[in-house]
Amino acid sequence: MPNQKIFNRKPLKEFRKELRNNLTPAEAVLWTALQKKQLEGRKFRRQHSIGKYVVDFYCPAEKLVVELDGAEHYTPEGSDYDEKRDAFIIGLNIKVLRYENRDIYNNLEAVLEDIKNNFNT
Numbered sequence: 001m002p003n004q005k006i007f008n009r010k011p012l013k014e015f016r017k018e019l020r021n022n023l024t025p026a027e028a029v030l031w032t033a034l035q036k037k038q039l040e041g042r043k044f045r046r047q048h049s050i051g052k053y054v055v056d057f058y059c060p061a062e063k064l065v066v067e068l069d070g071a072e073h074y075t076p077e078g079s080d081y082d083e084k085r086d087a088f089i090i091g092l093n094i095k096v097l098r099y100e101n102r103d104i105y106n107n108l109e110a111v112l113e114d115i116k117n118n119f120n121t
Contacts, residue, residue: 006092008049012052016047016048026104027056027068029104034057039115042119043059043061044059044066045059050065051088053085053089062095062119062120063095063120065089065095066097066115067099069101082098097118
C-alpha cells in the first residue's frame with residue numbers, strides 16, 4: 001500500500017473510539033500493565049487500526065501487535081478472519097502476538113515477559 005495511509009484511517013475513527021470505551025475485561029487488565037510506557041518504556045496504543053483492521057494493542061517502536069483472543073476467535077469464521085488479518089499485518093513487516101483471555105487472568109507476568117522477549121532490543 002505505498003503512499004496510502006494505513007494507520008488509524010478516518011473511516012474507522014468512531015469504531016476505534018467505541019472499542020476503547022468498551023474494553024473487554026481481559027483487555028482492561030492488560031492495558032493497565034501496558035499503558036504509560038510501563039513495559040520497558042515502550043509506548044502501546046490500544047484499539048489501533050492497521051488498514052481495515054483494528055488491533056487490540058500496537059507498539060509502533062517495535063512494530064508489534066498484541067491480540068487477545070476470546071471465544072469468538074475459535075469459531076471457523078473467527079479463525080478465518082484472524083488468519084486474513086494476521087497475513088495482512090505480517091505482510092507489513094509487523095509481528096503479531098496472540099494470547100487467550102485466560103492467559104491474562106491466569107499468568108499475566110508470563111504474558112508480559114513474552115511480549116518483552118519479542119522486543120527487537
